[in-house]
Structures are given as C-alpha cells and as structure tokens.
Amino acid sequence: MSKEPLLEITDLRLDFKHAGSDRMVEAVRGVDLRVFEGEILGLVGESGSGKSVTALSITGLLPKTASVKSGRIFFEGRDLLALPEEDLRKVRGSRISYVFQDPASSLNPVFTIGDQLMETVMLHQNAGKGDAFDIAAGSLKDVGMPSPKEQMYAYPHQLSGGMRQRVMIAMAIACRPKLLIADEPTTALDVTVQAQILELLSELKEELSLTVILITHDLSIVSQVAEKTAVMQQGRIVEYGDTEMVYRKPSHPYTKKLIDCIPKIGGR
Numbered sequence: 001m002s003k004e005p006l007l008e009i010t011d012l013r014l015d016f017k018h019a020g021s022d023r024m025v026e027a028v029r030g031v032d033l034r035v036f037e038g039e040i041l042g043l044v045g046e047s048g049s050g051k052s053v054t055a056l057s058i059t060g061l062l063p064k065t066a067s068v069k070s071g072r073i074f075f076e077g078r079d080l081l082a083l084p085e086e087d088l089r090k091v092r093g094s095r096i097s098y099v100f101q102d103p104a105s106s107l108n109p110v111f112t113i114g115d116q117l118m119e120t121v122m123l124h125q126n127a128g129k130g131d132a133f134d135i136a137a138g139s140l141k142d143v144g145m146p147s148p149k150e151q152m153y154a155y156p157h158q159l160s161g162g163m164r165q166r167v168m169i170a171m172a173i174a175c176r177p178k179l180l181i182a183d184e185p186t187t188a189l190d191v192t193v194q195a196q197i198l199e200l201l202s203e204l205k206e207e208l209s210l211t212v213i214l215i216t217h218d219l220s221i222v223s224q225v226a227e228k229t230a231v232m233q234q235g236r237i238v239e240y241g242d243t244e245m246v247y248r249k250p251s252h253p254y255t256k257k258l259i260d261c262i263p264k265i266g267g268r
C-alpha cells in the first residue's frame, strides 16, 4: 500500500446560511482526513455531525446555501476545492462516485435499470449504445445480479430493495472510479440484506482496487468491513485510526460511548 493518501482533506470548514436569517451555522469545523488507496474508511458519528456534507464537499455537490470557508481537498494531485466546475464534473462519476441511502428515490421509475445504467456509461465514457449495454450489463454482473443481461430490461419497482441498491452500486462502479463514497448505503435495508451489501463492498474493493468511504451512524457496520475508522462529532473528527485500535483503545469519550452502545454478541 502506498504512503501517499489518495484523498487528503485539510482544515475543511463550511457554513450553512439559514433561510430567512443572516445567521450562519457551522456544519464542518476544521476537518482533517486522509484516505489511503485500497482501504475502506468508516466515517461514523451521530446525526448532524457533518458526515454527509463533508462527503458532498469533496466533489462540489453542496447545496447553494453552503459555503466553504477554508480547506484543501487533494485527490490525485489536485485540490478539488480549487477546480473549475467543468473539471470537477469529470471527476464526479468517473473518478469519484457516490451511493446513497435510498435507492428507490435515486432511480427513475419510468425507465429500465438498463437505460439508466447505459445513460451513466454514455455520459462518462464516450461509449456508443452497444458498448454501453455491455459495460452496463457487466457492471450488473460485478455486483452479483443474477442473469444481468435480462435484468437490464427490468424496471426499478420489479426489484427488491437490496437489488435496487446493487443497481446503484453498479451505476457507481460502471466507470471504474478510484473512490466510492457510500453514504448510509445499508440503512434502508433489512439486516440480512445489509450484510450482503457490506460483503459486496468488500469484494468490490478487492476486485476493482476501489477505495471506499463508508458513512454510517452504526459503528458495528464499520467494524465489519473498514480498515480505518474516523469518528465525527459536531463538525470535527474526534477520533481516527486503525479500526481495531479505535475499538480496543478509543481515546475520545464520544467514541467510548458509541462503542458501549454496540450490542455485544456472546457477551465477550
């Protein structure tokens, strides 16, 4: 594993302007974070701690009411915060892609999943229809869809929640990104399906040499798959390290509290 981080966030600060007032709310208060190639970094923390906005800021997907006050986000040798929108658009989807919590709302109900996958592929890869079909079907195969070619013609409502999330992951990896940011990818799924999706992320990490930021409020999920863990609280990273160490010797009281909340199997 190389020593240079694939992604390095330094002193990221950002505010939200609240509707109907001049009051600014600090959402991210000086985040430093490094993500190394080939690892899964689990980013955990309570609701509102700033996990999602940190993730969105990486490729400039923040809402208009947000403003970045300071920081640098280095990825593949460039500061993404300093890139013009046009260059950022090329990074988004092809070098860095996202999977979000709710696959139902991310997929358009009136188009087949094949059409939606092919659209993504054609947009980012300059591929014709025939090639796009093959790449899209290949991507469905990568995420473990049974009979991927037939499934290209399925509509989102014909699939289970877990299968829809596989489609979203297929869409995210179709262009072979370096970095996949999965924001609560299993929160809307039941427990068995959750485990399957986590296993899939681990497999894809190996097979496609992906780097993954896995955002969740659930520390037990992170413990299953992530090599590194970062804990956020109130807009700051309060703990960071090898997942095993974070578990065994948490240094911050908030991390200790989170660990105490994990149900212990077999009461170790």
Ligand SMILES: Nc1ncnc2c1ncn2[C@@H]1O[C@H](COP(=O)(O)OP(=O)(O)OP(=O)(O)O)[C@@H](O)[C@H]1O
Pocket (backbone or CB within 6 Å): 016, 017, 027, 045, 046, 047, 048, 049, 050, 051, 052, 053, 054, 063, 065, 217
């Ligand atoms: N569109 C927005 N407008 C105003 N404030 C926002 C907006 N989005 C997020 N915030 C604020 O930014 C802070 C961080 O929000 P963020 O969504 O990143 O939290 P989170 O850690 O992802 O929480 P969750 O676990 O609930 O997803 C919160 O205080 C939130 O109120």
Ligand SMILES: [Mg+2]
Pocket (backbone or CB within 6 Å): 051, 052, 053, 183
């Ligand atoms: Mg969030």
